[in-house]
Amino acid sequence: MSTLIKGTAILTMGLFLSKVLGIIYVIPFYGMVGEENIGLYQYAYIPYNLMLSLAISGAPIAFSKFVAKYNSLGDYETGRRLLKSGLLTMMITGFVSFLALYFFAGPLAELTIDENEKIHSVQDVKEVIQWVSFALIVVPFMSLFRGFFQGYNFMMPTAVSQLIEQIVRIIFLLAGAYAVLNIFGGSARTAVEVAVLSAFVGALGGVLVLFYYWNKKKGEYNELRASSVESYDVNLRDMYKEIAIYAVPVVFLGIANPLFQFIDMLTFNRAMGGTENAASSGIYLSILNFTAHKLVMIPVMLATGFSMALIPLITRYFTKQEFSLVNRTLDQAFQILLFLTLPAVVGMTLLSDELYHIFYEISDAGSEILAHYLPVAILFALFPVTASILQGINQQKWIILNLLTGLLLKLALNIPLIKLFETDGAIAATIIGYVVAIGMNLIVIKVTLKYKSDMVLRRLFLITLMSAAMAVAVYATLAVLDLFLGMDTKLHSVARILIVGAVGGAVYGFLGLKTGIAQKLLGERLTKYTKRFGF
Template sequence: MSSNLLKGTAILTIGLFLSKALGLLYVIPFYAIVGLESVGLYQYAYIPYNIALSVAIAGAPLAFSKYVAKYNALGDYATGRKLMKSGMSVMAITGVLSFLVLYSLAEPLAHLVRKSDEQDFTINEIASVIRWVSFALLVVPMMSLARGFLQGYQKMEPTAVSQLVEQIVRIIFVLAGAFIVVNLMDGSPRTAVNFAVFAAFIGALAGGAVLYKYWRGFKPEFDHLLANSPPAEDVSFRSMYKELFAYIFPFILVGVINPLYQFVDMITFNDAMDSIGLGSVTDDYFTMLNFLTHKIVMIPVMVATGFSMALIPVITGYYAKKDQNGISRSLDQTYQIMLFLTIPMVIGMMVLSNELYLFLYEKDVMGAEILASYAPVAILFGLYTVTAAILQGIDRHKWIVFTSLLGLLFKLALNIPLIKLFETNGAILATTIGYTIAVGINILIIKKTLNYRSKMVFRRLILIFLLNVAMFIAVIASLKGLTAISPAGGKMHAFLYILICTIVGAAIYGYLSFKTGLAQKLFGDRLTRLTNKLGLRR
């Protein structure tokens, strides 16, 4: 198990990291082409799109991987293939319906967003970008089902590669389209944003082509397993989809919960800011919060996402076999590695917030402050994703629904009053409270259901915390020394400081992790042999 989980996690995490990194890096030239105001219009399209996409997909990648993994563990490969064939038709229908719904709701959503005449965008401009992005819903649901089916067979590479290709093609279309409209056709940056959001459809077509190629490559192996498996269980389509839909709603919530939190901001932030006399800057601040800094904050979360996608089929298989030891080992490994990797990234974003914002976008005190405040929430995002994945793997779907909706309810109830008190930080605080409640209850349910106790994990987490304290001191001392010599005045200057501080932090964190033996214990025998060769024995 351990090697399968690590291998699957590594493949997905690398793919997701590259995809998220590209998803951040393209914003730099796109921001330069269309400017801050038009970038804000871009994110007004993507929040409702992400919600519609999550509903259209209906949790397909993880729900299908769980279903297929369950029957594969029992030696029944025919049932998963049966579901695959019928599922494609279902996903095609949900894609068309979701496209029609989002396209028709574009104008009503625009009215929810525009609360003041002082805001930058018109109703027609907001509605237009929502309509353009909705076309991607015609393709993505079927692609997501194929990813889930392959993940059920522990084939993680197709998901990672297809997501990466999808992102690359989308970014090329975004940047090329925006550049041509603005610089060659002398068009408006806001017109360029319409072409940019349509790139989601083009990217989805490319990702689908990659998945089809993988499917053709794996089909002989799948056919062999099918031919040598016992006859399929007598599972009717009604029973099959009844079981699948029992998984689906929790999966929808897990996939849509972050966009829903953003949607709460989208329909309440502008109104709350206008009520305290900040209507003229609310579009810019909202863009900083839910697009520019959110892009950066979500990078550490890809570690947790990679774990969750690899973890569900593994835990489902152990749970079906009633292998308690296997489940416990998976949980130990997941909690430790996720926090070992995400916490230092969050600390780095907080310490280097000014330099990161200057390098990626421009010098902006408010943007840097928002990034520093928002960065720690990434840990909660990651923990929510992982704990929800664990609950899905052990069939505690009702608890996912309860904790997700409870956290969202607190966000909705607290958002406006906290924004009126603390402006942008109020929205961040409301998100923090909502996710803390959801994650806390998830952990309690996991402990109670699995009787999971691990003093070893607790000790390791204390050690991780101490290593991060040492790294934090080293990084902040390095930054203070550099800025005392010369504050970062431009993008390359900021990049140099980021690079130096990152090298210092990684060196301190890596060295201490090796010397304490923590890295070797978390990442296995191969790393142990490597560190022994390098003379880094404990």
């Protein structure tokens, strides 16, 4: 296995495990604080994620590209100069981001909470936002260090620090919330405040891991620095200009989803003010933006990992002007994404009652919002893939314009649609915004590459038929299970998901192998195994 592939695999695995933990911890935490107070938690994390994305998105990738570029020229001095300057810059950036979020927590809370809100006060929301803001002091500094290691194609520090950061955060979050509620007899609101502080504690854990690797590799890097060719003497202004060119499109990729959520956070409660469910708007928003959203991102996480792995190939073929290979790889990227995402969305939608029960509790509102929101996962997966393709073919300026167009549509339509359809209105506005942004991305790809999507459309039709057949099997299995295995306990819901998942997976897998689409999309290794079973 080449160093590049091995490094990418390590990084992907670390990120995947970190995200899995980020979903699983919600189960015990929700059990501790309950449905109402989980909403207070999401009020803190949406602005935090947005500020964090602005502060660091693109920094590790851009910094690693810069360091790798000059290292390949034998100039190790330039990368070290940037490390010294960059760490100071990111510390300042982090501190400014912290101050901005801390002092604007009050106005944000006032914009978020409607005067009719019965569950949380403006003061409650202000305080949790202020508590979470402390993490911004540490995280940007940490992200740059990760980028430096990646520039040397040493991915282990990034993967391990991400994992340790998440583990420390979750342990502190759960232990802190438990201690507040069961040892000190505190309120659920106080438990949430301690929980949001876990982002800061987790970041400290990540920094300690990076310092460990730095001490381990410092001698080796100093030797390379000593053997460096004469430095290109790039001034800091030019360095940061080059990094900005790398980073800005990645920043917009990073903030896309948090911005759509942020619009909901600022407008949802007020738009719901005149509806018959105004008193429950806080609960509906927490379901939409946190509990359901966590589950919606599961198929996105699985599919984009496979599709994004093809982006470097697209960049390489485009650079060599091998446009037929670019188009073939585009076909494969889109088909893999749809082949994995569409059946996952269909299956999870039919199992929305069981999924919501396992992760949270039996909730008609939660299950309904989850079922209506899950199809948006396909759009959540398509946008980063199409945007990354634009970056790979040097059309990154369109990422910014297309995303802003989608966001403006979301902002313009959100309030009127929420007034008409409540939570479904917010989902509809998100769908419209994403469809327009993705459509514009695809138009640029089509014009630039003369790309024809006939093959993808044919395969989409086949994947849709396969997913429909799977849905029939899933629905029939659920109907049979309803006769003797209800959802009386979480264990029963787990059993229902395992049984239905096995049936649905078997039907979809069989059809995928029988039609040959699975072998064509997932490669020769799969074909080698399937031939033994007559497929």
